[in-house]
Amino acid sequence: MQKPVLQVEGLSMDFGGIRAMCELDLDVHQGQIVALIGPNGAGKTTFFNCVTGIYNPTEGNVFLNPPDGSRPIRLNGLKPNQVTKKGMARTFQNIRLFQKMTVLENVMIGRHCRTSSYIFGAVFKTRATRREERETVEKSYRILQQVGLADTVNELAENLPYGAQRRLEIARALATEPFLLLLDEPAAGMNPQETHELDELIKQIRDDGHSILLIEHDMKLVMSLSDKIYVVDYGKKIAEGSPREVSSDPAVIKAYLGEDIDA
Template sequence: MAHLCLTDVSVHFGGLQALTEVSFDLRPGEILSLIGPNGAGKTTIFNVITGVYRISGGQVTYDGRTISGLRPHHILATGIARTFQNIRLFTAMTALENVMVARHCRTKSSVLGAVLRTPAQKREERAVRERALAALAFAGLSDQADVVAKNLPYGLQRRLEIARALGSDPQTLLLDEPAAGLNPSESRELMATIQRIADTGINVLLVEHDMSVVMNVSHRLVVLDHGVCICQGTPAEVRSDPAVIEAYLGSETDD
């Protein structure tokens, strides 16, 4: 299984230093959470891994291959998929169509084949549909396959984003605040889904502000503050770390 590794990764935008020599690894089958105050650099790391941002220093490797500098669709093809803080579904398409779109990185049919509807293209289209239906079933959305995405309740739209990411057959899944806006029941369902994803052998990198979700599903945590990694460890180790407590609560000497 693939192993994701960030080594001394730095990112700056003009005079703003967003990340400073951040290093951590994501191991096969692991659920690793990135936590930290707002503006700590968590989503910046997601954008670095998925090729949205270029790094200013350091290196990102995946399965032993340097992926720093690759374009997002090439990184997706390596087996890294993601969701977003703000839902980014194709709102006028059905749930099934949204997930089928994710299969584009795995298809081989040419434009000519699609126009001529060759036997090979038809076989591939059936396979895409079957895989998309399987991803919807995994996310508990089988009965929503033909519903237009904008008509789904918010919680199901969140689930659909995860199903779409799974539709690309990732080995590593990046979840950016998947519990945002969910009620307690939906959050519990989300935790069960994340655990089932990891049980299939997919690595999960999670950014989440809901600490009940983070502490219940994570094997390890990486804590960021102002773009710097201040702590790594198990939930129990991180919870009691003085630097983490200060970053979240402030020190007694703070004005």
């Protein structure tokens, strides 16, 4: 069997003596949608930050195994921009768009790590730069069409409605050409209609050949999308398995509904 595209082994993270995450193992296989769920403050976003290089994990290993079969990459100690370049992109729980830039430019920024023109090219508009710019614009536009934002290309990101901003975050991450996409609560603050569209979008992204790891609180969405679910609480993994297995796991029920369920 092929190695998982994302392989996390015994990941721990301490903040000033407090263990926010404890020896977490997690695998994402090619073409899968994997969900990471758990109550607020369980350490899910910390996990994302450790994996993507924003935090440097205290212990453990993170490996990427590119689906094209090239050599495994150890991510520990890499900077966020290097991680992205290796083929893993993310979105943020609190939307972090470039507010004063247009929708199209936001996505074009995602192309940054796949393009190379620099000062010389920019000033003299060499043929290579012009071709690259044209490609950047075209690809970005195509991604915006895919997420349904093609009508707002020249709007400033800050002027978009909330749901559209979330989709723009996904578009921006897709522009970095990742094989693995990390979505941090993509449905937060969305209405049922928007959530439904998001469901379709994520499936479509998966069908395009991306693997997806997502953090989400909307259980309906998680159950509909996921091939596998990991449940964490207090920084520890308390369950993993298919949606059906997880939803009937007593530990999970306890974590979500509290200790005194019988009382």
